[in-house]
Amino acid sequence: MRIEHVVKNDYPELIKVWEASVRATHDFLTEEDIALLKPLILEEYFDAVFLRCVKDQQGKILGFGGVAENKLEMLFVLPESRGRGVGSFLCKYAIENLNVSTVDVNEQNPQAIGFYKHIGFQIMGRSPVDGQGRPFPLLHMKLV
Template identity: 30%
Template structure:
C-alpha cells in the first residue's frame, strides 16, 4: 500500500469509495453518499482540502482529507475496511501535523471504536446544523 497525494484523475474512484463508505457509516443520514453531499465533496472538499489517497496495486482504496491539522474526512472502501488502511491514513496525518482533531457522528459506533483504539479522546459535542445529528469532537495528541 502506498499513500500519495490525491490527483484530479482519482476523482471517480474517490467519489465512489466515499459514497459507499458514507452510506455504510451513516445510514441514519438521509441522502448520504449522493446528491448535494456528493456535489459538495467534488466541488468543495476535493478542491480545498489537502487530500491523500491509499492505493493498493494501482487501485484507490482510501481517502484522507485534511483541513490543516483537522481530519475532515477518512474513508476506506467497504471491502478493504479492517485491514489497516484507516490506521495508516491516520498515522500519516499524525506524521504531518502531530496533534490532530476530527469530528465523528455519535451514531457512527464503528468509527468511534476505531478512533478510541487509535488514542483519540473526546473534546466536546455539537449538533450538526446540516443533518441535525450529534457530532463528537475528538483529538489525538502528538506522540
C-alpha cells in the same frame, strides 16, 4: 499499501470510495442526504483539503483522507478494505506527516468513534448539528 498524493483525475474514483463508505457506515443518512452531499464533496470539499490516498498494487484507491489546519476532515475506506489497516495507515500518516491532532465524528457512527479512540483520540466536546447545520450531532475529538 502506499500513500499517494491525490490529483483531480482521481476525484471520480474518490467519490465512488466516499459513497460506498458512507453507505456502509452512515446508516443515519437518507438517500436525499447522500444526493445533497455528493456534489458538495466532489466540487467543493475535495479542493478544500489536503488529500492523500492508499492504493493497492494495481493502482486502485482503497481509501483516502483529507486534512485542513491540523484537522482530519475526511477519512473514507472502501467497505471491502475495512479491517485491513487502510484507515489506520491513513490516519497514522496524517498524524505523523500532516500534524493532525483533531477530528470531528458523527455521533451516530459508533464504529468511527471506536476507531478514533483506538488510534488515541478522546472526545473533547459535542455539537448538536453538523457543519452544514443539519441535525447530525458531531463529537469533537482530540489526540491525547
